[in-house]
Amino acid sequence: MGLNLESKKAIVAELSAQVANAQTVVVAEYRGIEVGDLTQLRAKARLSGVYLRVLRNTLARRAVEGTPFSVLVDQLTGPLIYSISNDPVAAAKVLNDFAKGNEKLVLKAGAYAGKSLDKAGVQALASIPGREELLAKLLGVMQAPVSGFAIALGALAKQREAAAA
Numbered sequence: 001m002g003l004n005l006e007s008k009k010a011i012v013a014e015l016s017a018q019v020a021n022a023q024t025v026v027v028a029e030y031r032g033i034e035v036g037d038l039t040q041l042r043a044k045a046r047l048s049g050v051y052l053r054v055l056r057n058t059l060a061r062r063a064v065e066g067t068p069f070s071v072l073v074d075q076l077t078g079p080l081i082y083s084i085s086n087d088p089v090a091a092a093k094v095l096n097d098f099a100k101g102n103e104k105l106v107l108k109a110g111a112y113a114g115k116s117l118d119k120a121g122v123q124a125l126a127s128i129p130g131r132e133e134l135l136a137k138l139l140g141v142m143q144a145p146v147s148g149f150a151i152a153l154g155a156l157a158k159q160r161e162a163a164a165a
Contacts, residue, residue, distance in 0.1 A: 015063035096126035
């Protein structure tokens with residue numbers, strides 16, 4: 001069943017709002033993926049804060065028109081699933097991780113910072129640690145000197161107790 005004009009306008013408006021706040025858009029062909037697998041992909045995307053949707057390419061072209069993601073227009077052919085995120089690597093990471101376990105999802109293209117990415121570019125972007133992972137590493141680096149200092153103080157206290165006894 002086709003969409004009426006109002007439904008199409010609503011979809012374009014929703015997608016335009018997502019694209020306006022996005023840092024990354026990644027598209028992949030989803031031909032032959034089973035419904036259960038697609039449901040799992042959507043759940044993973046939701047947990048990562050990624051907007052994931054199957055759309056008509058003509059509607060997607062209208063939504064990205066005049067944005068830094070308009071570099072993708074030539075790639076928007078075939079049955080595509082669109083992954084859009086505010087996090088620079090989340091959209092690429094969700095689709096890339098899923099594609100590793102499901103050969104029916106084929107990464108096609110992406111756009112980041114106004115630059116078009118091919119499949120290899122999307123995979124390279126996905127290999128970068130995400131924001132949460134980088135924050136966890138930073139916290140670990142910041143805590144290391146403090147915990148080392150606390151251990152040294154504990155050892156010094158034990159030495160003094162032993163010397164006093």
